Amino acid sequence: MNKGILLYLSQSRTFWWLQAAIKRLSFLTEAKVFGVRYGIDEEKSNYDSLRHIFAITENTLFLGIGFAILLQFVDPYLYPYYEKLGIRIPDDSDYVTFFATISGIGGVFIGLYYAGISAVGSAIYAKIPNNVRDLLAQERFGNVYMRFLSFLTFLGLMLIALRISGQPRVYLAIPVIAVSAGIGIIAFVKLGQRAFYLFDPTALSYHIFDQLQHWLAMVEAGGFRWLDKSFQNHAHMRASATLNTLATLVDITAKETHLNGKPFIELSQKVLRFLIQYEYTKRSIPTDSAWFEQRYEHRDWYRTDASRVAIAHQTGTTLDPEITSNKEWVEDKVVTILRKCIEVNLKEERYTEVLGLFDYLDAYVKRLAQEGAVRRAFALLEVLRSTVLDQLATGASVDVAKHEVLEKVAVAERMAALPISVALGYRQALEKVDRHDIECRVLSVSWANKSSIYCHAFPAYCLARLEWLNPRLAFEEAVEGRQVTPLWYRTELICQIEAEQFSDNTMSMISTGASFYRDFISKATSQKRSWLAAAIMSREWEYWHKVEDQLDVWQEKWVNLSNDRRIEGLPWSQFEVETLRASSTRRQEELLKQMSEQNVLLALLPPPDGFPDYAGQFLHTSGEVAFEALLTNNLDLLKSVFAPYLWGCVVRFDSLRPKAGATDWRAQQEFKVAAAALCDLMDISGFARLLADYHANDSLWNEVTATWDTYLADRGDQSPTLILSAAVVLTDAALEIPHRGLLRTSWHQQINQRLADVPRHEEYFAGSFGSHTVIDHQSPLVRIFADEPYGTSSDGIDIFIAYYLRNVNGAKDLDFGWRRRNLEESISREDRRSTRNAKEESAKQ
Numbered sequence: 030m031n032k033g034i035l036l037y038l039s040q041s042r043t044f045w046w047l048q049a050a051i052k053r054l055s056f057l058t059e060a061k062v063f064g065v066r067y068g069i070d071e072e073k074s075n076y077d078s079l080r081h082i083f084a085i086t087e088n089t090l091f092l093g094i095g096f097a098i099l100l101q102f103v104d105p106y107l108y109p110y111y112e113k114l115g116i117r118i119p120d121d122s123d124y125v126t127f128f129a130t131i132s133g134i135g136g137v138f139i140g141l142y143y144a145g146i147s148a149v150g151s152a153i154y155a156k157i158p159n160n161v162r163d164l165l166a167q168e169r170f171g172n173v174y175m176r177f178l179s180f181l182t183f184l185g186l187m188l189i190a191l192r193i194s195g196q197p198r199v200y201l202a203i204p205v206i207a208v209s210a211g212i213g214i215i216a217f218v219k220l221g222q223r224a225f226y227l228f229d230p231t232a233l234s235y236h237i238f239d240q241l242q243h244w245l246a247m248v249e250a251g252g253f254r255w256l257d258k259s260f261q262n263h264a265h266m267r268a269s270a271t272l273n274t275l276a277t278l279v280d281i282t283a284k285e286t287h288l289n290g291k292p293f294i295e296l297s298q299k300v301l302r303f304l305i306q307y308e309y310t311k312r313s314i315p316t317d318s319a320w321f322e323q324r325y326e327h328r329d330w331y332r333t334d335a336s337r338v339a340i341a342h343q344t345g346t347t348l349d350p351e352i353t354s355n356k357e358w359v360e361d362k363v364v365t366i367l368r369k370c371i372e373v374n375l376k377e378e379r380y381t382e383v384l385g386l387f388d389y390l391d392a393y394v395k396r397l398a399q400e401g402a403v404r405r406a407f408a409l410l411e412v413l414r415s416t417v418l419d420q421l422a423t424g425a426s427v428d429v430a431k432h433e434v435l436e437k438v439a440v441a442e443r444m445a446a447l448p449i450s451v452a453l454g455y456r457q458a459l460e461k462v463d464r465h466d467i468e469c470r471v472l473s474v475s476w477a478n479k480s481s482i483y484c485h486a487f488p489a490y491c492l493a494r495l496e497w498l499n500p501r502l503a504f505e506e507a508v509e510g511r512q513v514t515p516l517w518y519r520t521e522l523i524c525q526i527e528a529e530q531f532s533d534n535t536m537s538m539i540s541t542g543a544s545f546y547r548d549f550i551s552k553a554t555s556q557k558r559s560w561l562a563a564a565i566m567s568r569e570w571e572y573w574h575k576v577e578d579q580l581d582v583w584q585e586k587w588v589n590l591s592n593d594r595r596i597e598g599l600p601w602s603q604f605e606v607e608t609l610r611a612s613s614t615r616r617q618e619e620l621l622k623q624m625s626e627q628n629v630l631l632a633l634l635p636p637p638d639g640f641p642d643y644a645g646q647f648l649h650t651s652g653e654v655a656f657e658a659l660l661t662n663n664l665d666l667l668k669s670v671f672a673p674y675l676w677g678c679v680v681r682f683d684s685l686r687p688k689a690g691a692t693d694w695r696a697q698q699e700f701k702v703a704a705a706a707l708c709d710l711m712d713i714s715g716f717a718r719l720l721a722d723y724h725a726n727d728s729l730w731n732e733v734t735a736t737w738d739t740y741l742a743d744r745g746d747q748s749p750t751l752i753l754s755a756a757v758v759l760t761d762a763a764l765e766i767p768h769r770g771l772l773r774t775s776w777h778q779q780i781n782q783r784l785a786d787v788p789r790h791e792e793y794f795a796g797s798f799g800s801h802t803v804i805d806h807q808s809p810l811v812r813i814f815a816d817e818p819y820g821t822s823s824d825g826i827d828i829f830i831a832y833y834l835r836n837v838n839g840a841k842d843l844d845f846g847w848r849r850r851n852l853e854e855s856i857s858r859e860d861r862r863s864t865r866n867a868k869e870e871s872a873k874q
Contacts, residue, residue: 089180097187104199118200128185131210135182138217174220181209231292237275238303244268248320249313250483261319272362279366289373294382297370300363301389305396313483316493322358325350368416375420380436387443391450398454401488403534406451407541414549417444422556435639441561445568448542452575464589468520476502494526521596528590532602535583539609543616559630563643566624573617580610618666625651625673632680648677656713656776662724672736678710704756705769712773715825718832722808754843777824784815809859827852
């Protein structure tokens with residue numbers, strides 16, 4: 030419009046009224062159009078929602094329609110049988126009423142179920158994360174039951190609709206619907222009882238592990254598109270999300286007092302059962318699979334090849350990171366669950382529940398060892414060890430020195446026993462490590478089939494080498510029609526990997542095992558937990574016995590794997606069984622010293638009721654080790670154990686001897702039992718003199734006598750020689766075999782076996798054919814003990830009396846019994862004979 034005309038009209042009120050009317054009409058028109066469009070969009074969204082409802086119900090809908098039509102079709106063929114059985118088809122009113130009733134019951138049950146689920150959801154699941162709340166929505170038994178009930182409800186309505194449509198009545202539907210309704214009614218009662226368990230979110234955890242198994246099956250060899258990276262990555266992401274749901278569920282469980290006890294333990298047990306199965310499944314997953322977590326490792330500029338460095342420098346960029354796979358990403362996520370479960374339950378003093386969890390943990394670490402993952406097993410144990418001891422060591426150390434809780438000791442001992450399971454599991458694994466067996470498995474592989482290498486029980490650490498071989502041998506078969514690479518070459522490549530893993534595992538059994546126990550004991554002793562430390566020591570001693578029994582087997586397996594090396598330049602791991610044996614021996618000697626010291630400490634503490642006799646075990650072990658040290662001429666070992674052993678025997682005697690004033694036969698029997706410790710001590714002490722002469726090492730005897738001198742000096746005027754005399758006399762006077770007498774007899778027999786190698790010769794009597802054996806040894810004591818074919822009747826106690834006790838002040842005239850006089854007479858007689866023979870030899874010369 031012309032601006033002049035517009036200016037002229039704007040001077041009129043009518044103009045502005047018309048303009049406002051036009052704008053109002055335009056607005057109303059546009060509002061109506063908007064309303065219509067919005068309504069159309071809403072209806073479209075509603076239609077989409079309705080279509081979605083149709084989509085999610087179409088299976089049940091068509092199944093109900095199809096089953097009703099099937100019954101309608103089949104029923105006429107059954108009329109002759111109805112007549113023979115006298116079955117009458119009901120009237121229309123009964124027919125329709127029956128199905129309407131069934132449908133009504135189904136509708137009521139559906140409403141009641143969701144009302145109950147809503148109550149559970151509002152009470153427990155209202156304030157928890159969505160991923161855990163989804164577990165309730167995915168509850169399998171309830172969902173299956175609702176699908177069955179909705180199908181049954183709709184089927185009844187469908188049969189009514191068919192009858193109204195003029196179709197004949199279907200008698201076959203009556204028993205089918207009746208039985209189905211019975212199942213629905215009874216199952217509703219059971220489902221209602223089960224609904225109470227839904228207040229515990231951990232009861233729904235089975236869905237998590239079902240999902241994990243499902244995604245695992247996708248990436249296993251032979252699964253659907255198992256080599257497709259997209260499918261592998263999808264399985265990894267879904268499994269990772271599932272594990273995150275599990276971690277969230279664990280956090281909730283740990284915080285709720287009513288859940289962090291038995292429900293938490295049962296959840297952790299399910300985790301361990303899954304890990305056990307997963308460890309076996311990893312044999313069937315390719316090493317480069319996207320199932321394993323991918324992570325970036327940045328390259329070192331001075332370790333990277335020159336070409337990469339030059340390109341990065343010239344382009345002004347950084348070095349591309351190297352993509353590596355974390356093969357233990359699942360374990361890394363769930364180990365925190367185990368640690369948290371143990372920590373929470375030990376803090377709440379639920380020791381029995383924790384011990385139940387250790388049964389599953391024992392099975393898992395054994396499985397790791399059976400799969401050749403010894404280092405990983407110890408890594409897990411080290412994580413849990415710190416958690417266990419941190420919780421067990423809570424409380425005032427002054428009080429627990431005398432009054433420890435038995436359950437705490439049981440948990441510590443159970444934790445310390447897990448490496449034993451590792452040792453036993455690896456021993457079982459070694460039975461399958463055989464070059465011939467490897468050769469047979471390699472021969473049975475079909476290299477043209479990519480999944481074949483995963484189907485012959487090769488451990489996971491061998492898969493990378495097999496995957497390297499697979500395309501090369503498949504190419505040979507495709508080109509040459511046969512395998513050109515000889516079997517021995519393929520076998521040696523696998524044996525080299527087995528040997529490398531074998532070397533690492535055996536080293537871990539020794540070095541990591543020693544480190545595990547050393548740190549465990551050190552922390553317990555530093556916190557003054559004597560009983561916990563004793564429990565750990567007891568189990569470690571058992572562990573080293575299990576390992577020692579395998580050393581010869583290790584040597585055999587190493588020779589079996591590596592004795593036929595033909596490929597030049599192929600690097601092999603190093604294995605020295607004697608080095609491992611020496612390391613094991615050093616740790617055992619260190620442990621023996623700790624046990625000997627702990628023996629004295631525990632002997633001074635009154636053992637709580639029901640506690641194992643660790644002091645007695647350590648004392649007995651110290652005696653055996655002291656004797657072994659004498660037998661093997663090991664002075665250092667003798668120095669570390671003999672002094673604590675002497676004090677331990679004295680304390681053990683004081684704790685076992687009868688109370689003052691008792692004089693009946695029971696008191697005498699108690700004294701004999703108590704005196705056994707002193708007799709053991711004197712027997713070993715006496716044999717120290719004999720073996721010192723045998724080894725020509727006076728330091729053995731000097732160490733023993735110096736320890737006795739220190740002990741007697743500390744006693745001052747209260748000399749124990751009278752008690753030693755009484756112990757010997759009363760033990761010898763008994764008509765029965767003395768207490769621990771068989772043990773001392775075994776020591777004597779070992780002495781006789783050792784003395785059998787002493788040089789000797791026969792001397793013939795002048796003028797006759799008779800002869801006698803002459804022992805060629807400078808010590809008269811050795812000659813006496815080695816002279817008889819089956820050894821002398823004297824023992825170490827006789828030697829100790831003759832060479833030491835008779836020289837102690839106040840003990841010269843003590844009576845040790847008539848049996849203990851023979852050795853001194855024999856020594857004097859042997860000295861005189863030796864002197865006489867020496868003079869005769871001089872006269873002859």
